[in-house]
Amino acid sequence: MSAAIAIGPADPRYPPRLLDLAHPPDPLWVRGEIAVPLERAVSIVGTRRATGYGLRVARELAAAAAAAGIVVVSGLAQGIDSAAHEGALERGRTVAVLGQGIAAYLARTNARRRRLAAEIVRAGALIAEYPPDAPAKDWTFARRNATIAALAEVVIVVEAPSDSGALITAAEARRLRRPLYAVPGPIGVAACAGSNALIASGEARALTGAEMLLASLGLASDGAVRRTDGDTGRILDALAASPLDPDALAKRLGLAAPALAQTLARLVISGEVRPCPDGRFARR
Amino acid sequence: MRDRAPIATDVIGESRSPTPEVKVRAVARVWACALWGLETALVTVEVDVANGLPAFVVVGLPDAAVQEARERVRAAIRNSGYEFPLRRVTVNLAPAERRKEGTGFDLAIALGILRASGQLAVDVEALCLGELALDGALRPVRGTMPRVRHALARGIAAALLASANAGEAAACGADAYGFGSLREAVDHVAGSARVAPTVAPAPAPPERPAVDLADIAGQETPKRALEIAAAGAHSLLLVGPPGTGKTMLARALPSLLPPLDHDEALAASAVHSVAGLVDPRHPLLRSRPFRAPHHTASPLALVGGGSPPRPGEVSLAHCGVLFLDELAEFSPSVLDTLREPLEERSITISRAGGAATYPARFLLVAAMNPCPCGHLGDPAVECRCLPDAVERYRGRLSGPLLDRIDLRVNVPRVPYERLRDEGRESSATVRGRVLAARERMAARLVGTARRTNAELTVADIRRWCRVDDDGETLLGAAIRERRLSARGYHRLLRVARTVADLAGSDQIRADDVAVALLMRA
Numbered sequence: 024m025s026a027a028i029a030i031g032p033a034d035p036r037y038p039p040r041l042l043d044l045a046h047p048p049d050p051l052w053v054r055g056e057i058a059v060p061l062e063r064a065v066s067i068v069g070t071r072r073a074t075g076y077g078l079r080v081a082r083e084l085a086a087a088a089a090a091a092g093i094v095v096v097s098g099l100a101q102g103i104d105s106a107a108h109e110g111a112l113e114r115g116r117t118v119a120v121l122g123q124g125i126a127a128y129l130a131r132t133n134a135r136r137r138r139l140a141a142e143i144v145r146a147g148a149l150i151a152e153y154p155p156d157a158p159a160k161d162w163t164f165a166r167r168n169a170t171i172a173a174l175a176e177v178v179i180v181v182e183a184p185s186d187s188g189a190l191i192t193a194a195e196a197r198r199l200r201r202p203l204y205a206v207p208g209p210i211g212v213a214a215c216a217g218s219n220a221l222i223a224s225g226e227a228r229a230l231t232g233a234e235m236l237l238a239s240l241g242l243a244s245d246g247a248v249r250r251t252d253g254d255t256g257r258i259l260d261a262l263a264a265s266p267l268d269p270d271a272l273a274k275r276l277g278l279a280a281p282a283l284a285q286t287l288a289r290l291v292i293s294g295e296v297r298p299c300p301d302g303r304f305a306r307r
Numbered sequence: 308m309r310d311r312a313p314i315a316t317d318v319i320g321e322s323r324s325p326t327p328e329v330k331v332r333a334v335a336r337v338w339a340c341a342l343w344g345l346e347t348a349l350v351t352v353e354v355d356v357a358n359g360l361p362a363f364v365v366v367g368l369p370d371a372a373v374q375e376a377r378e379r380v381r382a383a384i385r386n387s388g389y390e391f392p393l394r395r396v397t398v399n400l401a402p403a404e405r406r407k408e409g410t411g412f413d414l415a416i417a418l419g420i421l422r423a424s425g426q427l428a429v430d431v432e433a434l435c436l437g438e439l440a441l442d443g444a445l446r447p448v449r450g451t452m453p454r455v456r457h458a459l460a461r462g463i464a465a466a467l468l469a470s471a472n473a474g475e476a477a478a479c480g481a482d483a484y485g486f487g488s489l490r491e492a493v494d495h496v497a498g499s500a501r502v503a504p505t506v507a508p509a510p511a512p513p514e515r516p517a518v519d520l521a522d523i524a525g526q527e528t529p530k531r532a533l534e535i536a537a538a539g540a541h542s543l544l545l546v547g548p549p550g551t552g553k554t555m556l557a558r559a560l561p562s563l564l565p566p567l568d569h570d571e572a573l574a575a576s577a578v579h580s581v582a583g584l585v586d587p588r589h590p591l592l593r594s595r596p597f598r599a600p601h602h603t604a605s606p607l608a609l610v611g612g613g614s615p616p617r618p619g620e621v622s623l624a625h626c627g628v629l630f631l632d633e634l635a636e637f638s639p640s641v642l643d644t645l646r647e648p649l650e651e652r653s654i655t656i657s658r659a660g661g662a663a664t665y666p667a668r669f670l671l672v673a674a675m676n677p678c679p680c681g682h683l684g685d686p687a688v689e690c691r692c693l694p695d696a697v698e699r700y701r702g703r704l705s706g707p708l709l710d711r712i713d714l715r716v717n718v719p720r721v722p723y724e725r726l727r728d729e730g731r732e733s734s735a736t737v738r739g740r741v742l743a744a745r746e747r748m749a750a751r752l753v754g755t756a757r758r759t760n761a762e763l764t765v766a767d768i769r770r771w772c773r774v775d776d777d778g779e780t781l782l783g784a785a786i787r788e789r790r791l792s793a794r795g796y797h798r799l800l801r802v803a804r805t806v807a808d809l810a811g812s813d814q815i816r817a818d819d820v821a822v823a824l825l826m827r828a
Contacts (some may be wrong), residue, residue, distance in 0.1 A: 071693055075684075101694040133695060213689060267686060268717040269528040269825065270411070280527050281818065288821035292784045298825070300701050301546040301677035303684055303715030 027125045027155055029055040039191035043153065043199050044173045048152030054125050055148030060118050062095040064195075066175035068168070068189040069103025069182045070214050075266045075305055077103055077182035077214060080206055082110035082307075084179060089115025091242050094147065096120060096175045098167060099128075099136060103181045103189075108139055115145040120174065121294060122167035125149050131159075145234035148303070164188055169195040177239050179230060180205045183217035190217050197226055202239055235302035254278075256287045262296060266305035335422035336432045338463055339415035340454035341401075341407045344616060344656065344663025345577060348456035351401045352412060352417030352435075359395035365416070367400030370408045370615070377406045379410075379439045380417045387443035387490045392424040404663065408615040411448040414467065417489055418496065419480030421530060432494055433465035433484070434458040436472065444491045447471035449617075452580035452590065455479045456573070467492055473505035476588040477581055479573070480507075500538040511589035516562030518555050521733040525721035529556050532716040532826055534737050537563035538744040539760035539805030542649070542671035542711060544634070548685035553674035556718065559628045560672055562734035563741050567626060574666060578618050581665075596627030597654035598669075602636040606644045616656045616663040621648040622667035635671040635703045642708050645671075649711045652762075672714065677706075687720055710794065713761065713802050714826045741778070744808035760805045765797060772800040779815035799823050 028039050029050035038060040053060065067081055067089050085095045085107040095111035099105040099119035111117035119140065121128045127135060128151070134261045143149055152170060153163060168188050172178050172195035180203070185188040198205045205227035208215025221227035230236060237243065254276070261275045263265065269287070273280040287304065290296035297307045316574055350367075363377050384391045392559060398416050400407050414437035421427040437456060438446040447469040455466050455476040455505060465482040466473075473485025484506040486492040494500035529545060533556060536543040545553040567575065576592045579585050596738045600609060600620040611619030621629060631637060648654045648667035655664045677683040678697040682690040692700075748759055757763065763771065782799075785791050791799065800815070802823035807815045 073694070077476075105694075133698075135698065156590050181806050203614040231682075255506070268684075270525065271719060273527075273775070281822070284821040284825060285817055288781060288824045289784075290782070291824065294788065299717075301684060303719075304825075 024079060026058070027052045027149075027151075029053075030057075038174060040064075040175070041173050042169065043267060043272040044169065048170060052125055052151045052153070052155065053148050054150075056116070056146075057148065059094055059116050059147045060174060062094050062116075063092070063240065064118065064175040065236065066096040066171045066178045066192065067103070067107035067178055067230050068097055068171060068178070068192045069218070070184055070189060071100050071102035071104075072184070072186050073102040073182050073212055074091060074208075074214050075108070076211060076264055077206070077208070078106040079263075079306055081106040081181045082113075084181070084206075084230075084233055084236055085110030085117070086114045088236060089113070089117065089241075091237055091240075093240060093242075094118055096171055097142065098122070098171055099143070099149075101136075105136065105139060107146060107181075109245050110161045112139075112146055117143055117145045118174065119143050119149050119154075120167050120171045121149060121151040122164035123151065123159035124155040125151050126155035127153075127158055139292075148305075165191055168192040172196040172201060173199055175201065177202045177204065177236070179202075179203075179236065180227065182206065182208055182214045184213050184215075185216050185217040185220065190221070191225065193221055204209045204236070204239070206230050232300040254283070256292065258283070258290060259295065262304060262306040266299050266303040268303045272304065319376075325582055335419045337415040337419045337422070337431045338458065339412050339436065340434060340457055341400075341405065342409065342450045342454055342581065343405075343661055344410070344618075344665050345453050345581060346664065347453050347464075348402070348405065349409065349458060349461050349472065350412070350415075352415040352419050353399040353401060354405050354416065354423040355397045355399075356392050356420065356423040357395045359391045363396045363398075365398045365400070367398075367403040368406045368536070369412075370406055372410050372615075373400070373407050373412055373439060376413045376416055376439075376457050379413055379441060380420065382441040383413070383439035383443040383489050384417055384420065386441060387488065387493070388424050389421060389493075390424070392423075394419065395433060396420060398653040405547075409448065409450075410446075411436050411450070411454070413437060413439040414489070414678070418467075418492065421493060427493055427497060429496060429498070431467070433496075434463050434469045434481075435492075436465070437469045437486075437492075439489060445469040445486050445492065447585035447724065448691050450581040451475040452479055452573075452585070453485070453577045454483045456577070465708070467495070471587050474508045474587045475503045475585055477507040478576075478590040478805070489687055508588055508590060510591055511586075511593045513566075513595040516559070516594075518559040519562055519734045520559050520737055521731045523552055523555055524554065524731070526552060526718060529716050529718050530732075530737075531562055531822075533563060534712050534741060534809065535602060535802065535805050536560065536670065536672070536714055537737075538741045538809050539713075539748070539802065540670050540758075541713035541761050541805065543673070544709075544712045545672070545718050546677050546715065547672040547674075548683075548688070548720055549676060549681045551718045551720050553718050554630075554632060557599075557628070557632070557672045557674060558597065558658075559734060560628050560630075560670070561597050563738050563756065564595055564670075565630075565745055567592065567595055567736075571626040577681075578622045578665060579623050582618050582623060584623070589638045596624050597630065598624040598627065599630040599632060602631070602633045604641060605652060606641050609641055610644045610648060610656075610667075611663075611665055611803075612656045612658075614658065618665045619654070621645070621654055621667040622665035625666045627669060629669040631671070631673040632806070634675040635700055638707060639703060643705060644774055646707055646711065674718075676700075677717075684717070684767070685720055713798055716826055740809055744810065745807065747808045750803065760801050760808065763801050763804065768797055768800050768804075772804050772815055773813075774800075774803070774815045774820065775817065778803075778815055778820040781820045781824070785820075795827070799827060802826065 178196035415435035470485035476483035
């Protein structure tokens with residue numbers, strides 16, 4: 024990986040949207056494709072303690088945006104952030120905004136996110152407003168969350184409990200008058216309390232899917248919703264809300280588990296359904 | 308076995324009938340048996356009592372416990388009312404080139420000394436096993452069963468042992484005579500007070516399995532996985548929140564397995580005998596062992612070892628089930644030691660004095676929580692684990708171990724209303740299907756040492772695992788899209804073979820492949 028470079032607000036390579044902030048980062052440290060943060064972007068943020076549903080939605084939204092040429096911005100934390108980066112990398116480009124120095128982050132994080140970071144550098148950029156070796160502090164993440172809001176045209180909160188850092192990003196999006204969307208979640212699930220509250224208070228609009236996200240950016244969705252019929256479609260529908268064990272899946276479909284095996288196996292092979300390490304099955 | 312083959316040997320000399328006059332012989336010979344792991348060798352205890360300065364020497368590579376036999380034997384002889392010869396006593400354990408371990412030689416040495424010093428007038432024509440107490444009492448020893456069987460195979464039908472070991476010897480088919488003390492043993496051999504041979508204890512009544520499948524509500528897929536595991540001897544991992552019945556499912560597994568046949572019972576009982584775990588009333592195991600070591604177990608406890616080496620849990624589970632609950636809590640170094648027994652179906656413990664090999668053909672069932680708090684995917688309790696913590700938790704299981712686990716299923720929490728479901732299958736019904744499937748396997752593997760699909764070699768797979776067209780398409784797609792490794796492919800086919808066997812089909816169909824794919828760990 025190449026070393027990070029520092030750019031000031033006067034630099035033509037400086038992302039112009041960051042100038043909307045009261046105190047734009049100066050300098051901004053960038054590692055990767057320096058031009059990517061200048062392009063059209065959407066921020067997708069959320070909790071680290073995400074549900075299986077939230078992870079899938081983050082991944083799908085990010086993939087749809089990236090496929091339409093929109094850069095996906097997030098914070099490279101566990102949970103929703105990582106799912107958004109991974110989804111974006113499947114189809115396009117993504118930018119991770121770190122709450123500490125880039126070198127400090129890479130030195131401290133686990134192998135899985137270090138790999139993810141390397142892929143992001145290849146297909147986008149890691150950016151930070153702190154010098155490479157600056158350690159993480161509580162307040163550095165709060166500022167980073169605001170930067171994430173500023174860097175995008177549209178901000179989406181996928182899942183956030185009521186004390187989530189993603190709500191800082193939401194508040195900053197309101198201040199900067201960026202369109203703010205939240206993905207509605209089930210009542211009573213702690214991971215969705217904060218994001219649901221954003222919808223309830225009218226601060227955020229409820230996001231109903233990738234088409235709505237693309238429409239908010241003035242883009243048409245790439246195609247009609249894929250409708251799959253028969254058992255395949257019913258399995259995918261049943262798994263839409265959360266991962267299920269085979270017995271629960273069979274019961275929901277009113278089938279015996281053996282009758283399900285072949286269809287489910289085909290979905291696993293095609294990658295539309297993913298076996299979880301605990302033996303349940305999840306939609307990808 | 309019962310007919311007394313002539314003892315093929317140079318050992319016992321001229322007259323075998325008790326002679327009234329005490330005849331001092333230069334060298335006395337008595338049979339004992341050495342044990343390394345489950346390997347046995349007949350040992351001739353030669354005792355020479357010669358003129359010279361009083362001394363008592365044991366040669367023939369005795370270990371510390373055998374060396375100490377001198378003190379026990381000296382005291383036991385004196386305290387039994389005999390005289391310890393005040394001459395030069397030399398004991399040789401032949402063959403002399405291998406190290407002898409343990410306390411089982413005491414009785415043979417004592418009888419040899421009494422014979423050589425003329426206090427016993429007749430030769431001892433039996434295998435002698437037992438440890439002596441200082442007061443002359445006879446104590447039981449570990450490993451009676453393999454030693455007696457070895458002696459029987461070599462034509463020595465009679466065995467003199469401690470009373471507590473006599474049942475074990477009788478169960479092996481030997482003429483077993485149990486004694487409480489050295490004195491009783493001498494009186495028996497001399498003919499002054501004969502003891503009746505111990506009657507082989509009646510086999511234990513077949514144990515009622517701890518759990519019947521019919522006791523478990525719901526859990527169709529885990530039950531199906533148990534059935535497949537039982538039929539093909541495939542290893543199984545159960546993943547689910549605490550309290551969902553993982554342990555109960557594992558404990559139901561023995562009720563699905565075929566009964567122990569005689570050879571298996573002898574093999575499994577021999578390991579228990581070496582470990583000193585035989586129930587003297589019912590020395591032969593009747594039901595398959597079910598071993599559930601705690602997750603704090605050391606490598607030594609799990610695979611065996613120590614000095615003298617003792618069999619570990621993997622060997623005590625020979626022919627039965629090894630259940631590892633809370634698999635992720637076992638230390639990684641302990642789990643790593645499982646690789647050899649899983650691969651070789653035996654474990655060799657190498658030490659300075661030689662290697663001991665124990666059999667370890669067990670069916671592995673493991674259970675674990677899905678995450679550190681245990682509630683990932685649990686509808687009843689919200690999981691509070693961060694994704695990284697979940698990943699670290701699962702990371703404790705090494706790839707090579709997971710690679711050797713054939714089946715993995717989720718054990719979900721069963722909703723309350725389904726706890727009262729009706730029409731559950733009993734273990735007996737499922738066992739019927741398992742037995743039929745095992746018969747199909749046995750017919751295929753006739754003439755080989757392999758019995759189950761889990762043991763199929765690559766050549767066997769090529770020969771016996773024919774897949775129909777639909778199944779072939781499915782398999783091809785799995786290899787292409789899911790990047791199945793060669794090892795994974797073979798494992799998949801072994802499981803699919805079992806699924807087809809349970810369905811009574813010679814050909815593996817697409818459905819069988821699908822089931823195997825979905826339960827792949």
